[in-house]
Amino acid sequence: MTADLVLREIGVDEFERAWPLFKSVIAAGDTYSYPPDLDMAAARAMWAAPPSRCFVAERDGDVLGCYMLRPNQPGLGDHVANAGYMVAAAARGQGIAGRMCEHSLQQARAAGFSAMQFNFVVASNTVAVRLWQRHGFHIVGQVPGAFRHASLGPTDIYVMHRHL
Amino acid sequence: MTADLVLREIGVDEFERAWPLFKSVIAAGDTYSYPPDLDMAAARAMWAAPPSRCFVAERDGDVLGCYMLRPNQPGLGDHVANAGYMVAAAARGQGIAGRMCEHSLQQARAAGFSAMQFNFVVASNTVAVRLWQRHGFHIVGQVPGAFRHASLGPTDIYVMHRHL
Numbered sequence: 313m314t315a316d317l318v319l320r321e322i323g324v325d326e327f328e329r330a331w332p333l334f335k336s337v338i339a340a341g342d343t344y345s346y347p348p349d350l351d352m353a354a355a356r357a358m359w360a361a362p363p364s365r366c367f368v369a370e371r372d373g374d375v376l377g378c379y380m381l382r383p384n385q386p387g388l389g390d391h392v393a394n395a396g397y398m399v400a401a402a403a404r405g406q407g408i409a410g411r412m413c414e415h416s417l418q419q420a421r422a423a424g425f426s427a428m429q430f431n432f433v434v435a436s437n438t439v440a441v442r443l444w445q446r447h448g449f450h451i452v453g454q455v456p457g458a459f460r461h462a463s464l465g466p467t468d469i470y471v472m473h474r475h476l
Numbered sequence: 477m478t479a480d481l482v483l484r485e486i487g488v489d490e491f492e493r494a495w496p497l498f499k500s501v502i503a504a505g506d507t508y509s510y511p512p513d514l515d516m517a518a519a520r521a522m523w524a525a526p527p528s529r530c531f532v533a534e535r536d537g538d539v540l541g542c543y544m545l546r547p548n549q550p551g552l553g554d555h556v557a558n559a560g561y562m563v564a565a566a567a568r569g570q571g572i573a574g575r576m577c578e579h580s581l582q583q584a585r586a587a588g589f590s591a592m593q594f595n596f597v598v599a600s601n602t603v604a605v606r607l608w609q610r611h612g613f614h615i616v617g618q619v620p621g622a623f624r625h626a627s628l629g630p631t632d633i634y635v636m637h638r639h640l
Contacts, residue, residue, distance in 0.1 A: 347551035385596065387511035388624045389633075429619060431595070432549065453617015453635045455593060460552045469553075471617045471635055 317408065318370045319415045327356040330368055330378040334359070337398040341462030343437050344396070348462075359396075367415065369399075369408050376403035379412045381419055384429045393425035393476075409440070413447045420476055427475050434459050435468040448474040481572065482534045483579045491520040494532055494542040498523070501562040505626030507601050508560070512626075523560075531579065533563075533572050540567035543576045545583055548593045557589035557640075573604070577611045584640055591639050598623050599632040612638040 322329065331352050338346045338355075346355070359380040360366035369377035377399040384394035395416045399408050420428055430449065433441060441451075453471030461467040486493065495516045502510045502519075510519070523544040524530035533541035541563040548558035559580045563572045584592055594613065597605060605615075617635030625631040 341552060345549040345551050345553035350551070385509040385622070387509050387514070388505060388626075389509035389596065389622055391624065392619075392622050427621065429622065432553065452619050455556075455616050455635065455637055456639075457591065458549070458553055458556050458593065460555065462552075471619065473619055475620075 316371055317376070317411060319367055319412065320370070321365060321367050321419075322360065324356060324360040324366075326368075327360040327366060328352065329375050330359075330366065331355065333375055333378060333398055333400045336401065342464075343434050343440070344398075345432060345459060365419075367412070367419070369412055376400050376406075377408045377412050379416055381416050381423075383425075384431070391424075391426045393420040393423070393428040394431065395420070395428060396430075409443055410447065413443070417447070417476060425476055427473060430470075430472040432459070433470040433472050434461065435470055436461060436464055441470065441472075444472050450474065480535055481540070481575060483531055483576065484534070485529060485531050485583075486524065488520060488524040488530075490532075491524040491530060492516065493539050494523075494530065495519065497539055497542060497562055497564045500565065506628075507598050507604070508562075509596060509623060529583075531576070531583070533576055540564050540570075541572045541576050543580055545580050545587075547589075548595070555588075555590045557584040557587070557592040558595065559584070559592060560594075573607055574611065577607070581611070581640060589640055591637060594634075594636040596623070597634040597636050598625065599634055600625060600628055605634065605636075608636050614638065 338344050339348050341348050364382040367379050368375045379397040381395050383390035384392045397412050449472040451470045452473045455469050457466035458469040459467045502508050503512050505512050528546040532539045543561040545559045547554035548556045561576050613636040615634045616637045619633050621630035622633040623631045
């Protein structure tokens with residue numbers, strides 16, 4: 313079903329193609345801590361400007377998913393990658409997040425990272441947690457109530473990690 | 477011994493007073509992931525420009541310690557504070573880090589935060605780990621090898637947290 317999905321890196325000047333998807337995901341307030349009313353310039357600076365790199369998953373020219381890859385820390389921690397993934401609501405359940413995750417692991421290895429860490433996986437997002445576990449990530453931390461979920465209120469977040 | 481220690485907030489324009497201390501701490505490469513050769517402008521942007529707030533601990537006009545307080549996440553995670561502390565090598569063992577920690581907890585409460593999280597406590601820094609534990613923090617996560625310690629090599633880091 314995702315055979316014709318194309319994953320490719322975009323430049324900062326192309327971020328506006330990913331913006332409608334990004335905007336709809338953060339507006340929901342259930343998976344990312346970004347302010348739900350964040351503007352495009354701020355999103356672009358965090359996801360597509362160096363040292364962040366932004367990738368999109370497209371089918372027939374439609375952006376169905378996007379992800380960001382960057383060092384999780386500067387300097388003496390920059391061997392650990394960080395990534396974040398978003399999938400359009402209408403395109404969920406098609407394996408797009410898993411495809412992007414595998415793509416990001418390859419990109420991270422190619423860039424010389426030796427591990428990948430997620431800092432803020434919302435515990436109530438069980439589909440994502442299980443997906444990252446299937447892709448080799450382990451829960452290495454749990455912070456109580458660190459996310460104000462739009463409907464669930466204070467919700468724990470997980471720190472997840474895997475070696476590359 | 478620290479009776480005459482003065483703790484106060486500084487503005488971004490005063491950060492140069494904290495810079496020699498900051499520079500010497502990161503040059504050691506044993507507690508912070510910042511590039512050991514980070515320049516003052518970059519340090520100032522991270523520690524003293526909004527939303528970060530920078531405080532110094534002074535005695536007789538000498539800056540013996542400094543700390544940074546900020547939201548750990550934007551938006552839906554901005555009820556959790558983050559802080560980082562530095563003490564001049566010549567001033568260690570005098571309780572200055574503990575004084576700054578207590579000060580930061582008060583400042584964080586006054587600013588409306590309901591918890592504080594440290595994302596990157598180097599596991600080999602046992603003096604700091606025990607100090608934060610005495611000040612109410614718990615280890616809620618451990619990331620393997622996330623820090624390239626200048627002399628010890630790959631070293632685990634802890635995520636530490638307390639409610640306010």
